[in-house]
Amino acid sequence: MPREEKSLQFLDKIKTDNLYPKLLEQLNKDFRFSGIPDEIESTVKANELQNRLITIIYNLINRNFADYLNLLYRIDISESEIKKLDGSDIEKLSVQVSKQILKRECQKVWLRNRL
Template sequence: MSSKYSLITAKQLMDEVSNSDLYPQFLMQLQKDLNRAGIDYDIKSKAPQDLFSEVVYLLIEKLQNAFNEYLNLLYAVDVSEAEIRNLDSEDSVDMAEYATYLILKREWQKVWYRNKG
């Protein structure tokens, strides 16, 4: 894992998002970027606690079977290449968890700045 990331950090992010009145907009932004990336997938989780796991499973599938869709999603969300390179693991689960954290963090930034900034 990256020295700047842990599942605790991801939980803190999801706690912040879930305690906000902007959570529905956050889900809409994520769905919009999935669609822009050409990923035919509808988010099923309405509970923030389940969303992280759902996106991890989706990314594992993309890493193993549709790598271009994975890359398209990172691009659509605007995840920094430098941040992706910070991961010091080649395990697909580690990669998916880290990418999920970066994706959700970036989506939250977009929604938060648009509404609070």
């Protein structure tokens, strides 16, 4: 199974378990703690979430790389995973990083709900 499908499965599981609002809260909390003024509105639908996140990541990489790195650290994205990604195209990198972020944030929310 391709990695993209697996990351989307996490999002599907979050929606099925009615944890989507908690996912948005977690993302916004991590943005705030990383000094990122962007916020994902509670009205953002699940199918729009990744595009919104891609835009935020793209802008961070281009405008404030230090905040981008802080966000990755705060969310706990593995440095080795980031190093595996192709950084030669910022648009593709933004898509790949957004998937990593969604996957990790979904894991955190799902695990907290299970404890």
